[in-house]
Amino acid sequence: MIWQQLLNGLTLGSTYALIALGYTMVYGIIQLINFAHGEIYMIGAFVGLFLVVNTGLNIGVALLGAMAFCMVLGMLVELIAYRPLRGRASRLSGIISAIGVSIFLSTLMVLIAQTNTRRYPDIINIQTFQVGDLQVSSLQIIILVVATLLMVGLQLLVQKTRVGKAMRACSQDLDAAYLMGINVNRIISFTFAIGSALAAAGGVMVGIYYNAVWPYMGTMAGLKAFAAAILGGIGSIPGAMIGGITLGVLEILGVAYLSSSYKDAIAFGILILVLIIRPQGIMGQKITKKV
Amino acid sequence: MDALISQYIDPYYLRILMLIGINIILALGLNLITGVTGQLSMGHAGFMSIGAYTSAIFSMQMGSPFFLSLLAGAMVAAFFGFLIGIPTLRLEGDYLAMVTIGFAEIIRVFFLNFEPGGKAVGLSGIPQNTTFVLVWTLVIIVIILNAKLLNSRIGRAFYAIRENEIAAEASGINSTRLKVLAFTAGSFLAGLGGGLYAHYMYFIRPQDFAFMKSIELLNMVVLGGMGSIPGTVLGSVILTLLPEMLRVVAEYRLMFYGALLVILMIFRPNGLLGDVRVYDLKKKLQGKKVGLWQSSN
Amino acid sequence: MAILQLEEITMEFGGLRALDVVDIEVKEQQIFGIIGPNGAGKTTLFNIITGIYLPTGGKVIFKDRLLNKMHAWDVARQGIGRTFQNIRLFNKLSVLDNVRVGSHGVSRSGFFGSILGLPGSRREEKTIMEKAEQLLDLVGLGDKKLEYAENLAYGEQRRLEIARAMALNPSLLLLDEPAAGMNSTEKMGLMDLIWRIRNEMQLTIILVEHDMNLVMNICEQIAVLDYGRKIADGPPEVVKNDERVIQSYLGAEA
Known part of the structure; x- marks a missing residue:
C-alpha cells in the first residue's frame, strides 16, 4: 500500500517539479515570482488537447507542439509585461504585473474554452501492470520517463552548453554578466522559453493523467509548484526537482493517511514547517548579508 | 443618519461606497505590513476571513452585541497575525510571501471543513449591522490613527526596516519585534474589515477569501503607492470602482482588469502616489520644497 | 581606562580566516584608527563589534560587559553607534x-x-x-x-x-571609511567634525580609513591589520616607522 502511494506521489511530484523549474529559473535570474507561470502550464494543457482533438496528431507530437507554443508565449509575456519594468521598478511592481498577466490569461482561456472541464480522448492505450502488490499504469511510466528526460536534458543544457553557462552567469550577477558581454535580455528570454516549455509538458501530462483540463487549473498547481520551488530552495534547479517530488509524495501520503478534505492545506503546511526549521529551503544556500 | 443616506443615495452606489470603505480599512492594514514595513504579505484575505467568521459566529451563535463581535473578530485575527509572525518574519522577502499564501490557503481549507462555519456552503443570515455611517466613521478613525502611527517613533522604525534593515538595527531597532508588531496591527485591521464585511454581506463563504482576494488587496497598496496613506486610499477607491466600471465590457471585464494592472505597472512602476505620506503633505503646505510628486525609483 | 577590549578575536568564513587572534584595546575618549590593505579584516572587525557577526572565537568587552552574543540592536542600545562603508541610509526618508x-x-x-x-x-x-x-x-x-x-x-x-x-547618544562611535569619496576640502571639514564631536561630546571614536594623511593627523592610537592579523599597534609616529607596516602597507602606497 505504501509503495503504491509513493509511486503515485512520485508521479504527481514529478509534474510539480516540471512546473517548479520554471519558477526557480526565472527567480534565479531576475528575482521575480512569475505568477503567470501557472497559466502557462494551463495553456500548455489546452494546446495539447486542441492538437490531439482537432488535428488528430499523435500525443507525442502534440506534447512537443504544446511545448513550442508555450515557449513563444512565455517569451512574449516576458517581453510585454516584465521587460519594460526591469531596472526601474521595485520587485513588487514586477509581481503585480505578473498577477495581471495571470488574470488576463486565465480569463482569456475562459472566453475561448468556457469554464467546463475537458478531457483528453482515450488516445493512449493505458495498461496496468501488476508488480507484486504494486499497480503501475503505463501512463505513470510515461510521465516519469518524460519528466526524467526533460530534467536530465535541462541539467545538461545548464551545465554543459554555452548558453547554460551564460544562464548561470546571469543568475550569479546580472550586471556583471552584462559587462562580460552576455546579451542579458536574450538569456532572460531564453530562460522564460525553457521554463514555459517544461510547464507545458507538465500541463499536457497532468491533463491526461487526471483526465481534466480547465481554465483555472493553473492557479492551485502554480501555487503548489511555487511552494515546491521554495521548499527546495528557490533559485536552485536540483532544489526544484527535489522540492516538487517531496511535495507530491507528502501530499499523496497526507491524503491517504490523514484526510482528503485537507488535501490543499497539506502541501502548504509542510512548506511552512520546513521553512521555520530551515529558512533557506532544502537545497538553498544560506545568504550571508554583506555589510 | 443612515436612514437619511439610504433615502438619498441609490442602493447601487451606496453598496459601492460601503465596499470602498471596507476595502480602505483592509488595505490600510496591509499597507502597514507590506507598504510601510516592506514585508510582502500575500495572504491578507486569510486574516480577513478569520475576522469575518469569528465575528459572524459571535453574533449568530453567541448573541453578542455587534461591537463586541467586531472587536472579537479583529482581536482573533490579530492574535493569529502575531502567532504566524513570530516564527516566519525572520524569513527573507519572497519566502515570507509564500508562507503568507500558504497560511491563507490553510485557513481557507480549514473553513471549508469547519462545521460551525457551514463548511463550503458558508454562513448566511448574519445580521446586517454594518451601516454606512459606521463604516466611514471607522475609516476616518483608522486613517487618523495610521497617520499618527506613521509619524511617530514606531512608524519611522517601520519605514527604516523597509529601507535598510541592517542600518535600522544599528540604530537600536529590534526589527523582529517591530515586524511582528506591524503584522499584528495589520492583521487586526484585516479582522476588523472582515467583520464589517460579514455583517454587511449577510452571507460569507470560504471562497470569498481565496488567494484572489489577497491579491486584490495587495494591488490596492501597490497601485496607490507603497507606504503612503493617501496612496492606499486612492488605490482602494480605484480598484473597487474599476470592476464596476468595467461592467460595460461584460465578460471581458477580468481580462481588462488584468491588462490594466500590467499597463499601470509599466507606466507608474512605483504606484500612483509614489511614497506620499500625510507628513509630506504637511511639509508641502508649509511651503517647504520636498518632491511631493516626484516618483521615487 | 579602556572602554572597549577585543580579546583574541578570530573570525572564519567557511574555512577562510578573516581575523586571526586580534587583540585591541581602545581607551576612553581616544580617537583610534584601524588601517590595513583591502581585505585585511577591518570592516569584519566593525561587524563583530556591532553584533552583525558572531565571532568564531574571542571576546568583545564594552564597558566591562560582554557583547559577543548580543543582537545588533541591543549592541546599539549599549551606546555604540556606527556608519557604513557602503552608505546605508534610509533613502526614501x-x-x-x-x-x-x-x-x-x-x-x-x-x-x-x-x-x-x-x-x-x-x-x-x-x-x-x-x-x-x-x-x-x-x-x-x-x-x-x-x-x-x-x-x-x-x-x-x-x-x-x-x-x-x-x-x-553613543559613547563609542565607529566610522567605516568616513572620508571615502570626499575631496580634500571635504576631508578637512570631516577632520574638524571628528575632533569637535570627540571634544564637545566626550566620546570615543574608532575609524577605519584608507587616507593615511587623515589617519596620521587625527588618530592618537593606530592598529594595523594585514591578512587578518594585527601587525602593529601604537601612536602614529611609532606605527609610521614600524618595519612590518612599511613593508606590507605604507611602502606599497608611497
Whole structure:
C-alpha cells in the first residue's frame, strides 16, 4: 500500500517539479515570482488537447507542439509585461504585473474554452501492470520517463552548453554578466522559453493523467509548484526537482493517511514547517548579508 | 443618519461606497505590513476571513452585541497575525510571501471543513449591522490613527526596516519585534474589515477569501503607492470602482482588469502616489520644497 | 581606562580566516584608527563589534560587559553607534527622519503611546526633534533636512550617517571609511567634525580609513591589520616607522 502511494506521489511530484523549474529559473535570474507561470502550464494543457482533438496528431507530437507554443508565449509575456519594468521598478511592481498577466490569461482561456472541464480522448492505450502488490499504469511510466528526460536534458543544457553557462552567469550577477558581454535580455528570454516549455509538458501530462483540463487549473498547481520551488530552495534547479517530488509524495501520503478534505492545506503546511526549521529551503544556500 | 443616506443615495452606489470603505480599512492594514514595513504579505484575505467568521459566529451563535463581535473578530485575527509572525518574519522577502499564501490557503481549507462555519456552503443570515455611517466613521478613525502611527517613533522604525534593515538595527531597532508588531496591527485591521464585511454581506463563504482576494488587496497598496496613506486610499477607491466600471465590457471585464494592472505597472512602476505620506503633505503646505510628486525609483 | 577590549578575536568564513587572534584595546575618549590593505579584516572587525557577526572565537568587552552574543540592536542600545562603508541610509526618508530614526534606541514611546498621542510620547517626540535638528546643524545639513536622503551628494550622505549615529547618544562611535569619496576640502571639514564631536561630546571614536594623511593627523592610537592579523599597534609616529607596516602597507602606497 505504501509503495503504491509513493509511486503515485512520485508521479504527481514529478509534474510539480516540471512546473517548479520554471519558477526557480526565472527567480534565479531576475528575482521575480512569475505568477503567470501557472497559466502557462494551463495553456500548455489546452494546446495539447486542441492538437490531439482537432488535428488528430499523435500525443507525442502534440506534447512537443504544446511545448513550442508555450515557449513563444512565455517569451512574449516576458517581453510585454516584465521587460519594460526591469531596472526601474521595485520587485513588487514586477509581481503585480505578473498577477495581471495571470488574470488576463486565465480569463482569456475562459472566453475561448468556457469554464467546463475537458478531457483528453482515450488516445493512449493505458495498461496496468501488476508488480507484486504494486499497480503501475503505463501512463505513470510515461510521465516519469518524460519528466526524467526533460530534467536530465535541462541539467545538461545548464551545465554543459554555452548558453547554460551564460544562464548561470546571469543568475550569479546580472550586471556583471552584462559587462562580460552576455546579451542579458536574450538569456532572460531564453530562460522564460525553457521554463514555459517544461510547464507545458507538465500541463499536457497532468491533463491526461487526471483526465481534466480547465481554465483555472493553473492557479492551485502554480501555487503548489511555487511552494515546491521554495521548499527546495528557490533559485536552485536540483532544489526544484527535489522540492516538487517531496511535495507530491507528502501530499499523496497526507491524503491517504490523514484526510482528503485537507488535501490543499497539506502541501502548504509542510512548506511552512520546513521553512521555520530551515529558512533557506532544502537545497538553498544560506545568504550571508554583506555589510 | 443612515436612514437619511439610504433615502438619498441609490442602493447601487451606496453598496459601492460601503465596499470602498471596507476595502480602505483592509488595505490600510496591509499597507502597514507590506507598504510601510516592506514585508510582502500575500495572504491578507486569510486574516480577513478569520475576522469575518469569528465575528459572524459571535453574533449568530453567541448573541453578542455587534461591537463586541467586531472587536472579537479583529482581536482573533490579530492574535493569529502575531502567532504566524513570530516564527516566519525572520524569513527573507519572497519566502515570507509564500508562507503568507500558504497560511491563507490553510485557513481557507480549514473553513471549508469547519462545521460551525457551514463548511463550503458558508454562513448566511448574519445580521446586517454594518451601516454606512459606521463604516466611514471607522475609516476616518483608522486613517487618523495610521497617520499618527506613521509619524511617530514606531512608524519611522517601520519605514527604516523597509529601507535598510541592517542600518535600522544599528540604530537600536529590534526589527523582529517591530515586524511582528506591524503584522499584528495589520492583521487586526484585516479582522476588523472582515467583520464589517460579514455583517454587511449577510452571507460569507470560504471562497470569498481565496488567494484572489489577497491579491486584490495587495494591488490596492501597490497601485496607490507603497507606504503612503493617501496612496492606499486612492488605490482602494480605484480598484473597487474599476470592476464596476468595467461592467460595460461584460465578460471581458477580468481580462481588462488584468491588462490594466500590467499597463499601470509599466507606466507608474512605483504606484500612483509614489511614497506620499500625510507628513509630506504637511511639509508641502508649509511651503517647504520636498518632491511631493516626484516618483521615487 | 579602556572602554572597549577585543580579546583574541578570530573570525572564519567557511574555512577562510578573516581575523586571526586580534587583540585591541581602545581607551576612553581616544580617537583610534584601524588601517590595513583591502581585505585585511577591518570592516569584519566593525561587524563583530556591532553584533552583525558572531565571532568564531574571542571576546568583545564594552564597558566591562560582554557583547559577543548580543543582537545588533541591543549592541546599539549599549551606546555604540556606527556608519557604513557602503552608505546605508534610509533613502526614501527625509534627512530629518533619518536622524530621528537614529534616536530609536534611546527613546521609549510605544505603539499605543504613539497612536494615541499620549503626553509622554509627545514630549519625547519634541526632544527627538530638537536633538535631530542640533545634530543636522552640527554636520552642516541643517538646510537640507527635508530632502530625501537619496538626493544628497555623496559627502553629505556620509555626514548624514554620522549625524544618525550620533542620535543614539553613543559613547563609542565607529566610522567605516568616513572620508571615502570626499575631496580634500571635504576631508578637512570631516577632520574638524571628528575632533569637535570627540571634544564637545566626550566620546570615543574608532575609524577605519584608507587616507593615511587623515589617519596620521587625527588618530592618537593606530592598529594595523594585514591578512587578518594585527601587525602593529601604537601612536602614529611609532606605527609610521614600524618595519612590518612599511613593508606590507605604507611602502606599497608611497
